[in-house]
Amino acid sequence: MKANPAKNVRLREQEQARSTGEARRFWHTQRFKTNMPLWLMFLPVIAFYLVFKYAPMAGLVIAFKNYTFYEGIWGSQWVGFDNFQMLFTQSQSLQIIRNTLLLSVLSVVIAFPFPIMLAIMLNEVRRKWFQKTVQTLVYLPHFFSWVIVGGLVVTLFAQTGIVNVLLERLTGQSFAFLFHEASWVAIFLGSGIWKDAGFSAIIYLAALTSIDPSLYEAASIDGAGKWKQIRHITLPGIAPTIVIMLILAMGRVMEVGFDQVYVLQNSIVSGISEVISTYIYAIGLQGGQFSLTAALGLFESLVAFVLVLLTNAVARRFGKGLW
Protein backbone atom coordinates (compact mmCIF):
# COMPACT_ATOMS: atom_id res chain seq x y z
CA MET A 1 0.00 0.00 0.00
CA LYS A 2 1.17 3.47 -0.81
CA ALA A 3 1.39 6.03 1.97
CA ASN A 4 -0.31 9.28 1.20
CA PRO A 5 1.15 11.95 3.48
CA ALA A 6 -1.38 14.61 2.57
CA LYS A 7 -4.23 12.27 3.38
CA ASN A 8 -2.65 11.26 6.69
CA VAL A 9 -2.30 14.86 7.73
CA ARG A 10 -5.89 15.50 6.76
CA LEU A 11 -7.14 12.54 8.76
CA ARG A 12 -5.10 13.52 11.76
CA GLU A 13 -6.40 17.03 11.58
CA GLN A 14 -9.97 15.90 11.23
CA GLU A 15 -9.58 13.69 14.24
CA GLN A 16 -8.18 16.50 16.27
CA ALA A 17 -10.92 18.81 15.13
CA ARG A 18 -13.59 16.32 16.00
CA SER A 19 -12.20 15.54 19.43
CA THR A 20 -13.44 18.67 21.16
CA GLY A 21 -15.80 21.43 20.20
CA GLU A 22 -13.20 24.01 21.04
CA ALA A 23 -10.61 22.45 18.80
CA ARG A 24 -13.16 22.35 16.01
CA ARG A 25 -13.92 26.01 16.44
CA PHE A 26 -10.22 26.79 16.52
CA TRP A 27 -9.69 24.84 13.34
CA HIS A 28 -12.53 26.67 11.65
CA THR A 29 -11.26 30.12 12.58
CA GLN A 30 -7.83 29.03 11.46
CA ARG A 31 -9.23 27.87 8.15
CA PHE A 32 -11.19 31.07 7.75
CA LYS A 33 -8.08 33.12 8.47
CA THR A 34 -6.02 31.38 5.82
CA ASN A 35 -8.87 31.55 3.37
CA MET A 36 -9.12 35.33 3.34
CA PRO A 37 -5.74 36.00 1.66
CA LEU A 38 -6.21 32.96 -0.57
CA TRP A 39 -9.51 34.30 -1.81
CA LEU A 40 -8.04 37.75 -2.21
CA MET A 41 -5.43 36.40 -4.62
CA PHE A 42 -7.99 34.19 -6.30
CA LEU A 43 -10.39 37.02 -7.14
CA PRO A 44 -8.65 38.08 -10.38
CA VAL A 45 -8.69 34.43 -11.44
CA ILE A 46 -12.43 34.21 -10.89
CA ALA A 47 -12.87 37.42 -12.85
CA PHE A 48 -10.72 36.00 -15.66
CA TYR A 49 -12.68 32.77 -15.96
CA LEU A 50 -16.03 34.54 -15.75
CA VAL A 51 -15.19 37.21 -18.31
CA PHE A 52 -13.14 35.28 -20.84
CA LYS A 53 -14.47 31.72 -20.50
CA TYR A 54 -17.99 31.78 -19.14
CA ALA A 55 -19.21 35.06 -20.64
CA PRO A 56 -18.44 33.79 -24.16
CA MET A 57 -20.43 30.64 -23.34
CA ALA A 58 -23.35 32.87 -22.44
CA GLY A 59 -22.66 34.84 -25.58
CA LEU A 60 -23.44 31.69 -27.55
CA VAL A 61 -27.10 32.72 -27.30
CA ILE A 62 -26.47 34.75 -30.43
CA ALA A 63 -26.43 31.42 -32.26
CA PHE A 64 -30.19 31.47 -31.71
CA LYS A 65 -30.55 35.13 -32.58
CA ASN A 66 -30.07 37.42 -35.49
CA TYR A 67 -27.21 39.42 -34.05
CA THR A 68 -26.73 42.95 -35.24
CA PHE A 69 -24.11 45.33 -33.95
CA TYR A 70 -26.64 48.01 -32.99
CA GLU A 71 -29.02 45.80 -31.07
CA GLY A 72 -26.24 44.00 -29.21
CA ILE A 73 -26.24 40.46 -27.85
CA TRP A 74 -29.31 40.81 -25.68
CA GLY A 75 -31.38 43.15 -27.83
CA SER A 76 -31.18 41.14 -31.04
CA GLN A 77 -34.15 39.20 -32.41
CA TRP A 78 -34.62 35.56 -31.46
CA VAL A 79 -34.70 33.31 -34.51
CA GLY A 80 -34.74 29.86 -32.91
CA PHE A 81 -32.87 27.28 -34.90
CA ASP A 82 -32.82 29.24 -38.16
CA ASN A 83 -29.05 29.61 -38.14
CA PHE A 84 -28.55 25.90 -37.65
CA GLN A 85 -31.06 25.13 -40.36
CA MET A 86 -29.16 27.38 -42.71
CA LEU A 87 -25.87 25.71 -41.79
CA PHE A 88 -27.12 22.22 -42.43
CA THR A 89 -28.84 23.02 -45.70
CA GLN A 90 -26.25 25.25 -47.35
CA SER A 91 -23.94 23.18 -49.50
CA GLN A 92 -21.04 25.49 -48.67
CA SER A 93 -21.20 25.00 -44.92
CA LEU A 94 -21.79 21.29 -45.31
CA GLN A 95 -18.66 21.09 -47.40
CA ILE A 96 -16.73 22.95 -44.72
CA ILE A 97 -17.88 20.55 -42.03
CA ARG A 98 -16.94 17.66 -44.29
CA ASN A 99 -13.48 19.13 -44.96
CA THR A 100 -12.90 19.67 -41.26
CA LEU A 101 -13.81 16.09 -40.44
CA LEU A 102 -11.80 14.72 -43.33
CA LEU A 103 -8.62 16.64 -42.48
CA SER A 104 -8.80 15.99 -38.77
CA VAL A 105 -9.68 12.32 -39.02
CA LEU A 106 -6.84 11.90 -41.50
CA SER A 107 -4.54 13.73 -39.08
CA VAL A 108 -5.55 11.50 -36.21
CA VAL A 109 -5.30 8.28 -38.20
CA ILE A 110 -2.10 9.06 -40.07
CA ALA A 111 -0.21 11.34 -37.70
CA PHE A 112 -1.12 9.59 -34.45
CA PRO A 113 1.24 6.58 -34.80
CA PHE A 114 4.33 8.66 -35.66
CA PRO A 115 5.18 9.87 -32.14
CA ILE A 116 4.68 6.34 -30.82
CA MET A 117 7.02 4.85 -33.39
CA LEU A 118 9.55 7.61 -32.83
CA ALA A 119 9.48 7.08 -29.08
CA ILE A 120 9.92 3.32 -29.38
CA MET A 121 12.78 3.78 -31.81
CA LEU A 122 14.49 6.36 -29.61
CA ASN A 123 14.04 4.10 -26.64
CA GLU A 124 15.90 1.30 -28.39
CA VAL A 125 18.96 3.43 -29.03
CA ARG A 126 21.91 2.42 -26.88
CA ARG A 127 24.24 5.29 -27.69
CA LYS A 128 23.24 8.24 -25.51
CA TRP A 129 24.86 10.92 -27.67
CA PHE A 130 22.96 9.69 -30.72
CA GLN A 131 19.69 9.63 -28.82
CA LYS A 132 20.27 13.15 -27.50
CA THR A 133 21.16 14.51 -30.93
CA VAL A 134 18.11 13.05 -32.62
CA GLN A 135 15.86 14.28 -29.80
CA THR A 136 17.30 17.78 -30.06
CA LEU A 137 16.61 17.84 -33.78
CA VAL A 138 13.10 16.38 -33.78
CA TYR A 139 11.82 18.51 -30.90
CA LEU A 140 12.90 21.72 -32.59
CA PRO A 141 10.05 22.27 -35.10
CA HIS A 142 7.50 22.22 -32.29
CA PHE A 143 8.66 25.65 -31.14
CA PHE A 144 8.15 27.30 -34.51
CA SER A 145 4.87 29.04 -35.13
CA TRP A 146 2.83 27.88 -38.07
CA VAL A 147 3.87 31.03 -39.89
CA ILE A 148 7.44 29.75 -39.95
CA VAL A 149 6.46 26.21 -40.90
CA GLY A 150 4.09 27.55 -43.56
CA GLY A 151 6.84 29.80 -44.87
CA LEU A 152 9.22 26.84 -45.05
CA VAL A 153 6.69 24.65 -46.81
CA VAL A 154 5.69 27.29 -49.33
CA THR A 155 9.35 28.05 -50.07
CA LEU A 156 10.27 24.39 -50.49
CA PHE A 157 7.30 23.34 -52.59
CA ALA A 158 6.76 26.48 -54.66
CA GLN A 159 7.03 26.29 -58.43
CA THR A 160 10.59 27.58 -58.20
CA GLY A 161 11.32 25.87 -54.90
CA ILE A 162 14.04 23.35 -54.29
CA VAL A 163 11.71 20.35 -54.47
CA ASN A 164 10.55 21.29 -57.92
CA VAL A 165 14.06 22.15 -59.06
CA LEU A 166 15.20 18.67 -58.07
CA LEU A 167 12.10 17.08 -59.57
CA GLU A 168 12.67 18.87 -62.83
CA ARG A 169 16.26 17.70 -62.99
CA LEU A 170 15.17 14.13 -62.38
CA THR A 171 12.02 13.88 -64.47
CA GLY A 172 12.02 17.01 -66.57
CA GLN A 173 8.70 18.11 -65.15
CA SER A 174 7.65 20.16 -62.20
CA PHE A 175 4.54 19.67 -60.12
CA ALA A 176 2.40 22.32 -58.45
CA PHE A 177 2.26 20.60 -55.09
CA LEU A 178 0.29 23.29 -53.33
CA PHE A 179 -2.32 23.60 -56.05
CA HIS A 180 -3.61 20.04 -56.33
CA GLU A 181 -6.03 18.82 -53.71
CA ALA A 182 -4.41 15.44 -53.08
CA SER A 183 -0.89 16.78 -52.79
CA TRP A 184 -2.12 19.70 -50.70
CA VAL A 185 -3.66 17.30 -48.21
CA ALA A 186 -0.45 15.29 -48.17
CA ILE A 187 1.54 18.45 -47.48
CA PHE A 188 -0.94 19.49 -44.82
CA LEU A 189 -0.58 16.16 -43.02
CA GLY A 190 3.16 15.98 -43.58
CA SER A 191 3.76 19.45 -42.18
CA GLY A 192 1.73 18.56 -39.09
CA ILE A 193 3.81 15.45 -38.55
CA TRP A 194 7.03 17.36 -39.19
CA LYS A 195 6.13 20.00 -36.64
CA ASP A 196 4.78 17.94 -33.78
CA ALA A 197 5.59 14.23 -34.04
CA GLY A 198 8.95 14.65 -32.31
CA PHE A 199 7.60 16.66 -29.46
CA SER A 200 4.59 14.42 -28.90
CA ALA A 201 7.02 11.52 -28.56
CA ILE A 202 8.17 12.96 -25.22
CA ILE A 203 5.08 11.72 -23.44
CA TYR A 204 5.52 8.19 -24.78
CA LEU A 205 9.22 8.27 -23.96
CA ALA A 206 8.32 9.11 -20.38
CA ALA A 207 5.86 6.24 -20.30
CA LEU A 208 8.48 3.88 -21.74
CA THR A 209 10.86 4.49 -18.87
CA SER A 210 8.31 3.01 -16.47
CA ILE A 211 8.43 -0.41 -18.14
CA ASP A 212 10.27 -2.94 -16.02
CA PRO A 213 13.56 -3.85 -17.82
CA SER A 214 13.48 -7.36 -16.37
CA LEU A 215 10.52 -8.09 -18.66
CA TYR A 216 12.79 -7.60 -21.68
CA GLU A 217 15.48 -9.78 -20.17
CA ALA A 218 13.03 -12.57 -19.49
CA ALA A 219 11.58 -12.31 -22.99
CA SER A 220 15.03 -12.28 -24.51
CA ILE A 221 16.01 -15.43 -22.59
CA ASP A 222 12.81 -17.05 -23.81
CA GLY A 223 13.97 -16.28 -27.32
CA ALA A 224 11.68 -13.42 -28.24
CA GLY A 225 13.14 -11.21 -30.95
CA LYS A 226 13.00 -7.43 -31.04
CA TRP A 227 9.69 -7.31 -32.87
CA LYS A 228 8.03 -9.70 -30.44
CA GLN A 229 9.38 -7.72 -27.50
CA ILE A 230 8.00 -4.49 -28.91
CA ARG A 231 4.64 -6.05 -29.63
CA HIS A 232 4.17 -7.88 -26.37
CA ILE A 233 6.02 -5.74 -23.84
CA THR A 234 6.56 -2.22 -25.13
CA LEU A 235 3.17 -1.56 -26.69
CA PRO A 236 1.09 -2.97 -23.82
CA GLY A 237 3.34 -1.04 -21.45
CA ILE A 238 2.47 2.30 -22.99
CA ALA A 239 -1.12 1.42 -23.87
CA PRO A 240 -2.64 3.59 -21.10
CA THR A 241 -0.73 6.61 -22.39
CA ILE A 242 -1.80 5.84 -25.95
CA VAL A 243 -5.44 5.71 -24.83
CA ILE A 244 -5.18 9.03 -22.99
CA MET A 245 -3.59 10.70 -25.99
CA LEU A 246 -6.31 9.25 -28.19
CA ILE A 247 -9.02 10.71 -25.95
CA LEU A 248 -7.35 14.09 -26.13
CA ALA A 249 -7.03 13.76 -29.90
CA MET A 250 -10.72 12.94 -30.18
CA GLY A 251 -11.53 16.20 -28.43
CA ARG A 252 -9.79 18.00 -31.26
CA VAL A 253 -11.43 16.12 -34.10
CA MET A 254 -13.80 18.99 -34.81
CA GLU A 255 -11.10 21.59 -34.81
CA VAL A 256 -8.53 21.89 -37.48
CA GLY A 257 -6.19 24.54 -36.18
CA PHE A 258 -6.71 27.85 -37.93
CA ASP A 259 -3.04 28.72 -38.24
CA GLN A 260 -2.00 25.58 -40.05
CA VAL A 261 -4.69 25.82 -42.70
CA TYR A 262 -4.42 29.57 -43.05
CA VAL A 263 -0.69 29.59 -43.77
CA LEU A 264 -0.90 26.72 -46.25
CA GLN A 265 -4.15 27.37 -48.08
CA ASN A 266 -4.73 29.12 -51.38
CA SER A 267 -7.84 29.84 -53.38
CA ILE A 268 -7.25 27.02 -55.86
CA VAL A 269 -7.53 24.26 -53.25
CA SER A 270 -10.24 25.98 -51.19
CA GLY A 271 -12.59 23.12 -52.06
CA ILE A 272 -10.67 20.96 -49.62
CA SER A 273 -8.82 23.46 -47.45
CA GLU A 274 -11.69 25.61 -46.20
CA VAL A 275 -12.43 24.38 -42.67
CA ILE A 276 -14.62 25.50 -39.79
CA SER A 277 -12.02 27.76 -38.19
CA THR A 278 -11.08 29.54 -41.40
CA TYR A 279 -14.74 29.83 -42.37
CA ILE A 280 -15.65 31.40 -39.03
CA TYR A 281 -12.82 33.85 -39.52
CA ALA A 282 -13.69 34.77 -43.08
CA ILE A 283 -17.48 34.74 -42.94
CA GLY A 284 -17.94 35.65 -39.29
CA LEU A 285 -15.28 38.15 -38.38
CA GLN A 286 -14.59 39.58 -41.80
CA GLY A 287 -18.05 39.10 -43.29
CA GLY A 288 -19.94 40.13 -40.17
CA GLN A 289 -22.23 37.07 -40.07
CA PHE A 290 -21.80 36.66 -36.34
CA SER A 291 -24.89 34.61 -35.57
CA LEU A 292 -24.40 32.07 -38.32
CA THR A 293 -20.78 31.44 -37.46
CA ALA A 294 -21.49 31.42 -33.72
CA ALA A 295 -23.95 28.62 -34.47
CA LEU A 296 -21.21 26.79 -36.33
CA GLY A 297 -18.87 27.36 -33.39
CA LEU A 298 -21.45 26.01 -30.96
CA PHE A 299 -21.91 22.95 -33.14
CA GLU A 300 -18.15 22.46 -33.19
CA SER A 301 -17.81 22.81 -29.41
CA LEU A 302 -20.72 20.48 -28.72
CA VAL A 303 -19.48 17.73 -31.01
CA ALA A 304 -15.99 17.97 -29.50
CA PHE A 305 -17.46 17.83 -26.00
CA VAL A 306 -19.59 14.79 -26.77
CA LEU A 307 -16.69 13.06 -28.50
CA VAL A 308 -14.44 13.50 -25.47
CA LEU A 309 -17.13 12.16 -23.15
CA LEU A 310 -17.80 9.21 -25.44
CA THR A 311 -14.16 8.27 -25.91
CA ASN A 312 -13.63 8.53 -22.20
CA ALA A 313 -16.64 6.32 -21.53
CA VAL A 314 -15.28 3.72 -23.94
CA ALA A 315 -11.82 3.96 -22.38
CA ARG A 316 -13.36 3.56 -18.94
CA ARG A 317 -14.89 0.27 -19.95
CA PHE A 318 -11.35 -0.89 -20.46
CA GLY A 319 -10.36 0.65 -17.16
CA LYS A 320 -8.28 3.38 -18.75
CA GLY A 321 -10.49 6.44 -18.58
CA LEU A 322 -9.15 9.91 -18.06
CA TRP A 323 -11.57 10.54 -15.19
Add this chain to the structure above:
Amino acid sequence: MKFTKGERTFYVFNYVLLTLAGTLCLLPLLHLASLSLSGKNAVLSGFVSLWPQEITFESYKLLFEGTPILRSLGNSVLITLVGVALSMVVTVCAAYPLARREFYGRRWISLAIVFTMLFTGGLIPTYLVVSSLGLVNNYGSLWLPALVSTYNMMIMRSFFENIPEELVEAARIDGSGEWRLLLRIVLPLSLPVLATIGLFYAVYYWNSFFNVMIYINSPEKLNLTVLIQQMVRSQSVLQEINTMDTQQVTNITPEGIKAAGIMVMILPMLALYPLLQKYFVKGVTLGAIKG
Protein backbone atom coordinates in the same frame (compact mmCIF):
# COMPACT_ATOMS: atom_id res chain seq x y z
CA MET B 1 27.06 -7.80 -25.78
CA LYS B 2 26.35 -10.07 -28.69
CA PHE B 3 23.49 -9.45 -31.04
CA THR B 4 21.60 -12.03 -32.98
CA LYS B 5 21.20 -11.49 -36.69
CA GLY B 6 17.63 -10.24 -36.26
CA GLU B 7 18.69 -7.79 -33.61
CA ARG B 8 21.48 -6.46 -35.75
CA THR B 9 19.08 -5.78 -38.62
CA PHE B 10 16.75 -4.09 -36.21
CA TYR B 11 19.43 -1.78 -34.85
CA VAL B 12 20.74 -0.89 -38.30
CA PHE B 13 17.23 0.02 -39.44
CA ASN B 14 16.61 1.91 -36.24
CA TYR B 15 19.72 4.06 -36.56
CA VAL B 16 19.15 4.72 -40.23
CA LEU B 17 15.52 5.76 -39.75
CA LEU B 18 16.30 7.99 -36.79
CA THR B 19 19.14 9.65 -38.65
CA LEU B 20 16.71 10.27 -41.46
CA ALA B 21 14.14 11.78 -39.08
CA GLY B 22 16.71 14.08 -37.52
CA THR B 23 18.04 15.19 -40.90
CA LEU B 24 14.53 15.87 -42.18
CA CYS B 25 14.01 18.33 -39.36
CA LEU B 26 17.26 20.12 -40.09
CA LEU B 27 17.40 20.28 -43.88
CA PRO B 28 14.58 22.79 -44.49
CA LEU B 29 16.21 25.20 -42.06
CA LEU B 30 19.60 24.87 -43.71
CA HIS B 31 18.05 25.41 -47.10
CA LEU B 32 16.24 28.51 -45.95
CA ALA B 33 19.35 29.92 -44.31
CA SER B 34 21.26 29.37 -47.56
CA LEU B 35 18.54 31.07 -49.58
CA SER B 36 18.60 34.09 -47.33
CA LEU B 37 22.35 34.46 -47.76
CA SER B 38 22.62 33.78 -51.49
CA GLY B 39 22.82 36.20 -54.38
CA LYS B 40 20.15 36.66 -57.00
CA ASN B 41 21.71 34.59 -59.78
CA ALA B 42 22.22 31.58 -57.60
CA VAL B 43 18.69 31.69 -56.21
CA LEU B 44 17.05 32.12 -59.60
CA SER B 45 19.03 29.34 -61.23
CA GLY B 46 17.99 26.98 -58.45
CA PHE B 47 21.55 26.15 -57.45
CA VAL B 48 21.07 26.94 -53.82
CA SER B 49 20.44 23.80 -51.83
CA LEU B 50 22.13 23.45 -48.48
CA TRP B 51 24.98 25.87 -48.80
CA PRO B 52 24.75 29.58 -49.67
CA GLN B 53 26.11 30.56 -53.07
CA GLU B 54 27.60 33.97 -53.82
CA ILE B 55 27.22 34.91 -50.18
CA THR B 56 25.65 38.30 -49.61
CA PHE B 57 23.90 39.96 -46.70
CA GLU B 58 21.85 42.20 -48.96
CA SER B 59 18.60 40.43 -48.09
CA TYR B 60 19.02 41.09 -44.40
CA LYS B 61 20.21 44.63 -44.99
CA LEU B 62 17.19 45.41 -47.12
CA LEU B 63 14.87 43.66 -44.72
CA PHE B 64 15.96 45.82 -41.82
CA GLU B 65 16.16 49.05 -43.78
CA GLY B 66 13.21 48.74 -46.11
CA THR B 67 10.56 47.01 -44.00
CA PRO B 68 9.11 47.71 -40.55
CA ILE B 69 10.64 44.47 -39.28
CA LEU B 70 12.56 46.14 -36.47
CA ARG B 71 9.42 47.74 -35.13
CA SER B 72 7.47 44.48 -35.22
CA LEU B 73 10.41 42.71 -33.61
CA GLY B 74 10.13 45.26 -30.81
CA ASN B 75 6.38 44.69 -30.63
CA SER B 76 6.90 40.95 -30.38
CA VAL B 77 9.36 41.45 -27.53
CA LEU B 78 6.97 43.79 -25.73
CA ILE B 79 4.00 41.45 -26.19
CA THR B 80 6.07 38.53 -24.92
CA LEU B 81 7.65 40.22 -21.91
CA VAL B 82 4.51 41.86 -20.55
CA GLY B 83 2.38 38.84 -21.43
CA VAL B 84 4.64 36.40 -19.61
CA ALA B 85 4.81 38.64 -16.54
CA LEU B 86 1.03 39.06 -16.35
CA SER B 87 0.26 35.42 -17.07
CA MET B 88 2.75 34.18 -14.50
CA VAL B 89 1.34 36.36 -11.72
CA VAL B 90 -2.27 35.38 -12.37
CA THR B 91 -1.43 31.71 -12.95
CA VAL B 92 0.32 31.56 -9.58
CA CYS B 93 -2.71 33.30 -8.04
CA ALA B 94 -4.86 30.53 -9.50
CA ALA B 95 -2.64 27.53 -8.83
CA TYR B 96 -1.63 28.31 -5.26
CA PRO B 97 -5.08 28.57 -3.62
CA LEU B 98 -6.29 25.55 -5.60
CA ALA B 99 -3.34 23.57 -4.29
CA ARG B 100 -4.27 24.35 -0.67
CA ARG B 101 -6.67 21.86 0.76
CA GLU B 102 -8.22 24.32 3.22
CA PHE B 103 -9.32 26.58 0.34
CA TYR B 104 -13.11 26.97 0.40
CA GLY B 105 -14.88 25.70 -2.71
CA ARG B 106 -11.73 24.08 -4.07
CA ARG B 107 -13.56 21.11 -5.57
CA TRP B 108 -16.30 23.06 -7.29
CA ILE B 109 -13.98 25.70 -8.62
CA SER B 110 -11.64 23.03 -10.02
CA LEU B 111 -14.58 21.41 -11.77
CA ALA B 112 -15.75 24.72 -13.22
CA ILE B 113 -12.24 25.40 -14.48
CA VAL B 114 -11.73 21.97 -16.03
CA PHE B 115 -15.07 22.37 -17.77
CA THR B 116 -13.66 25.35 -19.69
CA MET B 117 -11.10 22.97 -21.19
CA LEU B 118 -13.83 20.71 -22.53
CA PHE B 119 -16.32 23.27 -23.72
CA THR B 120 -15.66 26.77 -25.01
CA GLY B 121 -17.73 29.67 -26.23
CA GLY B 122 -15.71 29.72 -29.42
CA LEU B 123 -14.25 32.50 -31.48
CA ILE B 124 -17.21 34.76 -32.21
CA PRO B 125 -18.55 35.19 -28.66
CA THR B 126 -15.01 35.62 -27.35
CA TYR B 127 -14.40 38.27 -29.95
CA LEU B 128 -17.60 40.05 -28.92
CA VAL B 129 -16.53 40.02 -25.26
CA VAL B 130 -13.07 41.34 -26.06
CA SER B 131 -14.40 44.06 -28.32
CA SER B 132 -17.11 45.09 -25.85
CA LEU B 133 -14.33 45.63 -23.31
CA GLY B 134 -12.82 48.11 -25.76
CA LEU B 135 -9.67 46.06 -26.19
CA VAL B 136 -9.60 45.93 -29.99
CA ASN B 137 -6.38 47.33 -31.42
CA ASN B 138 -4.92 47.28 -27.94
CA TYR B 139 -2.40 44.74 -26.66
CA GLY B 140 -4.80 44.09 -23.80
CA SER B 141 -6.72 41.94 -26.28
CA LEU B 142 -3.68 39.66 -26.50
CA TRP B 143 -2.81 39.60 -22.80
CA LEU B 144 -6.10 39.51 -20.92
CA PRO B 145 -7.85 36.59 -22.66
CA ALA B 146 -4.65 34.56 -22.27
CA LEU B 147 -3.90 35.38 -18.63
CA VAL B 148 -4.34 31.79 -17.49
CA SER B 149 -3.80 28.73 -19.60
CA THR B 150 -5.72 26.08 -17.70
CA TYR B 151 -3.28 23.38 -18.75
CA ASN B 152 -0.29 25.34 -17.43
CA MET B 153 -2.18 26.15 -14.26
CA MET B 154 -2.85 22.45 -13.60
CA ILE B 155 0.83 21.61 -13.97
CA MET B 156 1.74 24.37 -11.53
CA ARG B 157 -0.95 23.31 -9.09
CA SER B 158 0.19 19.71 -8.98
CA PHE B 159 3.72 20.91 -8.35
CA PHE B 160 2.56 23.08 -5.46
CA GLU B 161 0.56 20.17 -4.06
CA ASN B 162 3.71 18.11 -3.84
CA ILE B 163 5.55 20.57 -1.65
CA PRO B 164 5.86 18.85 1.75
CA GLU B 165 3.08 19.87 4.10
CA GLU B 166 5.58 20.03 6.99
CA LEU B 167 7.36 23.00 5.44
CA VAL B 168 4.12 24.94 5.15
CA GLU B 169 3.08 24.01 8.69
CA ALA B 170 6.44 25.01 10.10
CA ALA B 171 6.27 28.38 8.41
CA ARG B 172 2.76 28.93 9.67
CA ILE B 173 3.79 28.15 13.25
CA ASP B 174 6.54 30.74 12.85
CA GLY B 175 3.77 33.20 12.15
CA SER B 176 4.05 33.60 8.39
CA GLY B 177 0.96 34.96 6.66
CA GLU B 178 -0.26 33.38 3.43
CA TRP B 179 1.43 35.92 1.20
CA ARG B 180 4.75 35.56 2.98
CA LEU B 181 4.40 31.81 2.79
CA LEU B 182 3.83 31.97 -0.93
CA LEU B 183 6.61 34.44 -1.67
CA ARG B 184 9.24 33.15 0.74
CA ILE B 185 8.68 29.42 0.81
CA VAL B 186 6.50 28.07 -1.97
CA LEU B 187 7.77 30.09 -4.94
CA PRO B 188 11.49 29.67 -4.18
CA LEU B 189 10.89 25.93 -3.95
CA SER B 190 9.05 25.95 -7.27
CA LEU B 191 11.64 27.56 -9.52
CA PRO B 192 11.79 24.63 -11.97
CA VAL B 193 8.06 24.66 -12.60
CA LEU B 194 8.03 28.45 -12.79
CA ALA B 195 10.74 28.36 -15.44
CA THR B 196 8.86 25.71 -17.39
CA ILE B 197 5.54 27.53 -17.35
CA GLY B 198 7.26 30.85 -18.04
CA LEU B 199 8.77 29.38 -21.18
CA PHE B 200 5.43 27.86 -22.21
CA TYR B 201 3.90 31.31 -22.02
CA ALA B 202 6.88 32.95 -23.71
CA VAL B 203 6.65 30.66 -26.73
CA TYR B 204 2.88 31.19 -26.82
CA TYR B 205 3.17 34.98 -26.88
CA TRP B 206 6.16 35.04 -29.21
CA ASN B 207 4.34 32.87 -31.73
CA SER B 208 0.92 34.49 -31.33
CA PHE B 209 -0.55 35.00 -34.74
CA PHE B 210 -4.29 34.57 -34.96
CA ASN B 211 -5.10 36.89 -32.05
CA VAL B 212 -2.88 39.61 -33.43
CA MET B 213 -4.50 39.21 -36.79
CA ILE B 214 -8.05 39.56 -35.51
CA TYR B 215 -7.61 42.10 -32.71
CA ILE B 216 -4.82 44.40 -33.88
CA ASN B 217 -5.60 46.69 -36.81
CA SER B 218 -2.87 49.30 -36.94
CA PRO B 219 0.07 48.18 -39.08
CA GLU B 220 2.53 49.76 -36.68
CA LYS B 221 1.30 47.54 -33.84
CA LEU B 222 1.67 44.20 -35.66
CA ASN B 223 4.11 41.66 -34.34
CA LEU B 224 6.76 39.70 -36.18
CA THR B 225 4.60 36.65 -36.95
CA VAL B 226 1.93 38.63 -38.75
CA LEU B 227 4.45 40.79 -40.61
CA ILE B 228 6.38 37.74 -41.81
CA GLN B 229 3.17 36.03 -42.84
CA GLN B 230 2.19 39.08 -44.89
CA MET B 231 5.60 39.10 -46.54
CA VAL B 232 5.53 35.39 -47.33
CA ARG B 233 2.05 35.76 -48.79
CA SER B 234 2.71 38.89 -50.73
CA GLN B 235 3.61 38.69 -54.39
CA SER B 236 5.10 42.12 -54.29
CA VAL B 237 7.48 42.20 -51.35
CA LEU B 238 10.14 43.63 -53.57
CA GLN B 239 7.96 46.26 -55.15
CA GLU B 240 6.93 47.46 -51.73
CA ILE B 241 10.54 47.82 -50.74
CA ASN B 242 11.71 48.81 -54.23
CA THR B 243 10.13 52.20 -54.02
CA MET B 244 12.85 53.45 -51.74
CA ASP B 245 16.05 52.44 -53.44
CA THR B 246 16.31 50.66 -56.76
CA GLN B 247 20.09 50.61 -56.75
CA GLN B 248 20.25 48.34 -53.79
CA VAL B 249 17.95 45.59 -54.88
CA THR B 250 19.87 44.35 -57.89
CA ASN B 251 21.23 41.33 -56.07
CA ILE B 252 18.02 40.43 -54.24
CA THR B 253 15.16 38.04 -54.89
CA PRO B 254 11.76 37.92 -53.20
CA GLU B 255 12.64 34.39 -52.11
CA GLY B 256 15.79 35.65 -50.43
CA ILE B 257 13.89 38.38 -48.59
CA LYS B 258 11.18 35.98 -47.44
CA ALA B 259 13.78 33.47 -46.30
CA ALA B 260 15.61 36.19 -44.40
CA GLY B 261 12.36 37.21 -42.72
CA ILE B 262 11.68 33.66 -41.60
CA MET B 263 15.25 33.36 -40.35
CA VAL B 264 14.79 36.47 -38.21
CA MET B 265 11.90 34.68 -36.50
CA ILE B 266 13.78 31.42 -36.09
CA LEU B 267 17.04 32.80 -34.72
CA PRO B 268 15.77 33.94 -31.29
CA MET B 269 14.18 30.52 -30.88
CA LEU B 270 17.44 28.78 -31.73
CA ALA B 271 19.28 30.97 -29.23
CA LEU B 272 16.86 29.97 -26.50
CA TYR B 273 16.55 26.38 -27.65
CA PRO B 274 18.73 24.69 -25.00
CA LEU B 275 16.57 26.27 -22.30
CA LEU B 276 13.36 25.49 -24.17
CA GLN B 277 14.25 21.86 -24.67
CA LYS B 278 15.26 21.29 -21.06
CA TYR B 279 12.24 22.87 -19.43
CA PHE B 280 9.62 21.88 -21.97
CA VAL B 281 10.47 18.22 -21.65
CA LYS B 282 10.18 18.63 -17.91
CA GLY B 283 6.85 20.40 -18.25
CA VAL B 284 5.36 17.85 -20.60
CA THR B 285 6.32 14.96 -18.35
CA LEU B 286 5.06 16.82 -15.28
CA GLY B 287 1.72 17.31 -16.99
CA ALA B 288 1.59 13.69 -18.08
CA ILE B 289 2.10 12.27 -14.61
CA LYS B 290 -0.79 14.13 -13.10
CA GLY B 291 -3.03 13.89 -16.15
